[in-house]
Structures are given as C-alpha cells and as structure tokens.
Amino acid sequence: MNTEKLTENLVELIRRTSCYLPPDVSQVLTAKRALEKAKSKADFALEVVEQNTNLARFHSRPICQDTGHLVFYINYPANLNPLELQQACKNAVAIATEKGYLRQNSVDSIDGKNTGNNIGFGMPGFHVESWDKNVLEVKLVQKGGGCENMSAQYTLPAMIDGKLYGRNLDGVRAVILDAVNKAQGKGCAPGFLGVCIGGDRADGYAQAKKQLLRELDDVNDLPELTFLESRIVNEANKLKIGTMGFEGEMTVGGCKIGYLNRLPACYFVSIAYMCWAFRRRGVVFVQAVAMRVNCYNCWEILNLKHPNRLG
Numbered sequence: 156m157n158t159e160k161l162t163e164n165l166v167e168l169i170r171r172t173s174c175y176l177p178p179d180v181s182q183v184l185t186a187k188r189a190l191e192k193a194k195s196k197a198d199f200a201l202e203v204v205e206q207n208t209n210l211a212r213f214h215s216r217p218i219c220q221d222t223g224h225l226v227f228y229i230n231y232p233a234n235l236n237p238l239e240l241q242q243a244c245k246n247a248v249a250i251a252t253e254k255g256y257l258r259q260n261s262v263d264s265i266d267g268k269n270t271g272n273n274i275g276f277g278m279p280g281f282h283v284e285s286w287d288k289n290v291l292e293v294k295l296v297q298k299g300g301g302c303e304n305m306s307a308q309y310t311l312p313a314m315i316d317g318k319l320y321g322r323n324l325d326g327v328r329a330v331i332l333d334a335v336n337k338a339q340g341k342g343c344a345p346g347f348l349g350v351c352i353g354g355d356r357a358d359g360y361a362q363a364k365k366q367l368l369r370e371l372d373d374v375n376d377l378p379e380l381t382f383l384e385s386r387i388v389n390e391a392n393k394l395k396i397g398t399m400g401f402e403g404e405m406t407v408g409g410c411k412i413g414y415l416n417r418l419p420a421c422y423f424v425s426i427a428y429m430c431w432a433f434r435r436r437g438v439v440f441v442q443a444v445a446m447r448v449n450c451y452n453c454w455e456i457l458n459l460k461h462p463n464r465l466g
Contacts, residue, residue: 230286233285298429354417358415
C-alpha cells in the first residue's frame with residue numbers, strides 16, 4: 156500500500172469536507188431561504204451563511220471556525236492493514252491542521268492542554284470494518300462542539316409537557332421534537348438530525364451519528380420511518396424557531412432515522428444534532444489491479460448517499 160499517496164488523498168478529503176458544504180445541504184438552505192420574509196433576521200442570517208460558504212470554498216478555508224470532532228468511517232478489503240489505514244488518517248489530520256484546513260481542536264480532558272494537531276486519545280474517531288469489495292472506502296464527518304452539545308438521548312416512556320409518551324413511534328416523535336425545542340437557536344440552527352431508535356446508550360449514539368451520512372433526499376428502507384422523518388421536519392419547522400433562533404420557516408433541514416435491536420428493559424432514542432455547517436464527504440480508492448501491487452492511486456471525492464453505499 157502506497158501510504159504516502161493515501162495520506163495525500165486523505166488530506167484532500169479533509170480539505171473538501173472542511174471547506175465545501177455538500178450540494179444537497181446547500182440546495183436545502185437555498186430553497187428554504189426563498190420561503191423567508193425578505194429582510195427578516197432569518198433571511199439575513201441565511202444570506203450570511205451563503206456568503207460564508209462561498210468564501211470558504213473559494214479560499215479553501217473552513218466553513219466554520221469550529222472544525223469539529225472528526226470521525227472516519229472506513230471499509231477496507233482484507234489485504235489491507237487497518238492499523239496502517241488509521242495511521243494514514245491521523246497523519247492526514249495533522250497535515251491538514253498545519254495547512255489551516257482544521258483548527259487546533261483537540262484538548263486533553265485532564266490537564267486542559269491543546270495537542271496542537273488534532274491528535275489525541277479518541278481523536279480522531281474511527282469506525283473500521285472489513286468487507287469483500289476490492290476497494291477502500293473512507294467517509295468523514297466533522298461535527299462541531301456547539302451542535303454536539305445539543306445532541307440528546309431519551310428513555311421511553313417519557314413525560315413531555317405533562318403528557319406521558321410510550322414505547323412507540325409516537326413517543327419517538329415526541330422526544331425528537333422536544334430535543335429540537337430545547338435546542339432553540341443554540342447549536343447553530345437550522346439543525347439536521349440523525350436519530351437512532353433502540354440499541355444501548357453507546358451504540359445508539361454511534362448509530363444516530365452514522366445517520367448523518369445519508370443524503371437529505373434519500374428514502375428510508377422502512378415506510379413507517381420515511382413517514383416519520385418527513386413528519387419530524389414538518390412539525391419542527393412549525394415551531395418557528397428559525398435560523399439561529401431568529402424565528403422563521405426553517406428550524407430543521409432534514410431528519411434521518413435508523414434503529415437497532417434493544418433489550419426488553421430499554422427503549423432509548425438517541426439524537427445527533429448537526430448544525431447548518433453540515434460537513435460530511437467520502438472518498439473511494441480503487442485498487443490498481445493491473446499494477447499487481449496494493450497501490451491506491453485512483454481516487455475520486457464523492458458526496459455521501461446512503462450509509463451503506465457511495466456513488
């Protein structure tokens with residue numbers, strides 16, 4: 156494996172993720188802005204967002220000053236060493252930080268010191284799995300601290316505004332909307348929601364964040380969850396919290412819901428709240444079979460679609 160070339164391409168993945176807003180997110184923000192009252196605070200805020208994203212792309216500078224916690228999702232063929240892949244990602248993060256694509260964002264939780272290169276215990280994060288395809292696939296999510304603070308986890312049944320909600324999809328709907336309402340403008344609304352029903356506390360949060368890999372216009376495999384995703388967006392926007400909490404037509408730009416099996420005694424609903432600076436992107440490395448070496452020289456930066464596929 157040509158680790159030097161791999162690292163070089165991973166630096167480019169980080170640059171594009173940090174500096175380019177995905178097209179599907181841009182399209183939603185532009186479409187929703189057209190619904191805002193002209194010259195309103197929400198309209199002005201979305202205008203600033205548009206100017207900011209254009210400047211970030213033009214100058215290859217981060218969309219947001221908080222470049223977030225980086226999480227890599229790696230699927231690799233059996234002939235590659237996953238430890239080498241993770242090290243290449245870490246090297247790319249350090250280089251990207253030095254180049255200014257990332258802010259120095261990793262702080263030791265014990266002594267409070269900044270590592271200076273975004274490398275530390277648990278940073279960046281990794282989800283690594285082998286598969287039977289002859290390609291290496293790396294997906295990246297950058298999630299800022301402000302929106303991470305607005306993420307939440309509920310246990311059903313739950314009491315919301317004096318009403319008890321049970322262990323069903325109506326209860327799921329109620330706690331998601333409660334999380335959005337409590338966030339208000341914090342977390343840099345409009346928000347984008349990744350949700351997991353079930354699992355344990357740890358896996359539920361991880362699966363909720365993984366839902367953020369899905370494109371905004373994809374369709375859930377389960378019709379009942381497709382309906383619920385749409386309903387959440389419609390009802391959340393009726394709250395009129397709006398961009399940055401300035402009121403308006405867009406409080407939530409998208410909601411994607413997955414699920415995991417659970418224990419009979421538990422019913423968790425985990426919500427990963429993403430800000431308007433919705434940064435996620437992916438890269439596919441195609442093995443050059445004709446070269447008879449494990450050299451991943453062919454690469455293409457792609458926008459992410461379903462969490463189980465790219466392209």
